[in-house]
Amino acid sequence: MQPLDEANIDILFRETEEAPCQIASLNLIGPSANGETITLAHVLEVLGERVPATAHGRQRLVQAPMQPEQAYWIDDEHFSIQRHVTHQDQSGVRSVNGLLKLSAELAARPLPRDRPLWQVVFFDGLRLKDKPELTAAILVVIHEVLIEDSSGEQVLDWLLDFTPDEQRTIEPRPFNPEPVPGTLVMLGRSPMSLLQVPFRLVGRVKDTAASMFYQLLMERLEKLPFPGRLLRSRPAGFNNPVTSARTASNFQCDLQRLQSLKALSSKATLNDVILTLISLVIELWQKQGDAPETHDTPVTEQGTAERRRRNSLIALEPVSVRSTRINTPVGSELTAMLIDLSLEQTVPADRLETIHNNALASKIYQQAISASRLRGTAPSAMLGLAARVYGEFQLAQQHKPLFNLPITNIPGPAAPLYFGDFPVPDKLGLTPLYNNLGLAVVVISYNGKMNFTLHYCQDLMPPLGELSTLFETAIVQLHDSLSAATPPALAPDQAEDTHPAAASGLAGLIGDLKRIFQGLARNSLAEAMVKKQRQAKADTSETTSAEPPRDVLHGEDSER
DSSP states (O other): OOOOOOOHHHHHHHHOSOOOOEEEEEEEEEOOOOOOOOOOOHHHHHHHGGGSSSSTTTEEEEEEEEEEEEEEEEOOOOHHHHHHHHHOTTTTTTTTHHHHHHHHHHTTTOOOEEEEEEEEEEEEEOOOOTTTTOOOOEEEEEGGSOOTTTOOOOOOHHHHHHSSOOOOOOOOOOOOOOOOOHHHHHHHHHHSSSSSSSSSHHTOOOOOHHHHHHHHHHHHHHSOEEEEEEEGGGOOOTSSSSSSOHHHHHEEEEEEHHHHHHHHSOOHHHHHHHHHHHHHHHHHHHHHHHOOOOOOSSOHHHHHHHHHHHHHEEEEEEEEEEEESSSSSSEEEEEEEEEEETOOOOHHHHHHHHHHHHHOOOOOHHOOHHHHHTTTSSSSHHHHHHHHHHHHHHHHHSSSOOOOOOEEEEEESSSEEETTEEOOEEEEEEOOBTTTTEEEEEEEETTEEEEEEEEEEGGGOOOOOOOOHHHHHHHHHHHHHHHHOSSSSSOOOGGGGGSTTGGGEEEEEEEEEESIIIHHHHHHHHHHHHHHHHHHHHHTSOOOOOOOEEEEEEGTTOOH
């Protein structure tokens, strides 16, 4: 029995039946070099070779009775690859988006807890109008607790290679399954009292202490170097409790097309272009479902600008930065950056400029690793780590939203990966949806293409219609605006605002997410518990003030 670490237990507490903490990867499979088409036997062969080498591919979770905060990995004595593979003939599916929608529905179903937390669905018989050469696909769904916290290693990564004949050293891990431990054994390994449960887990109990905890947590967050606006994110329509009604849609274009847009700006990065296009698409999408507005005051230019400012969106973007730690992939680790998508800027070129300045104001942006260095990393690793990064914010999100949606931008390889001898020409990703985060965007550059996948709760968003229409409109709008603009895009009297120091009121940063956020949570909850105890004694005696817990912003964390 191997105990689950505290970070993974936190994930188990965070998920609900409607919002399981699961990520998914949809891999479209092409014929091999000799024209052979993939079959279920090929899928089982690769899984049978690779899964035994993964950390928890053959282990399942058990939780101690009456103490769910005590969880353990145990070998699954009934493990069988066949229990994890589903075969579906999807000859009725006619498009990639039709297959993606089905994948979103499957990924929203909680994985069974009586077996290892991963599932593979093999689709064949496909007749896709937009990809007629592809007749099969593989959907892999895994739980977040299977994602190795520093490297992102997971079941997904072990399935794909960079070449069809890649020589990998695959060594199966020891596997000597024993019967599931009995109740007495697990209780014997559990703490004798719930008082020994970490403060952070006690905070899940929504009592008076928890209320104080949330208040103190936000007070501490407000001491961070965030601009006020980023701590007062107005909820959008998709910032509500999610249901199990999930769907997803994808838009694909040539990477070169977006690089051409970038070339029209003297300052913008490709990431700035991506964020601007996403902001334009979401704005167009929301307008489709807007009811006619009624105004208490006449509609004026100033009033319209104020409404747009109030309805702006804050995105959280996981970013791979240079690491000061060892044993991290490509010398990096994932952290997060808050970006104001600047919907108040009605001119697309100005919005791109403002988003660029917002990014420059973040120290995280200055540490970001170039996309070229990350293209040697399997996209699934970054997808899994990104989901863990923005999931860390759920305590704060439920109390006072810090951001509206996560946007994950993953630089993938320029050539296709391989599943055994079979190329994977297209690869799409789905990240979890949490309560109050009913929309997530995954962007993957892969095999010379850029895939934009919008994963959302259908009960919180208006009908999407054709995502390609929205993106094509946004691309044309940005292209025309950049072509018409004379550098700089901002007026001369606003030039001083483009300096990073001047723009610092428009963007915020989060240093090492785990050290800051978990430290805030731990110290805030400890302080809340102390306050509760003092209040309980207030009726009988006067309390003396005690020294508060050390603020994590002091010392080495103060520069984060």
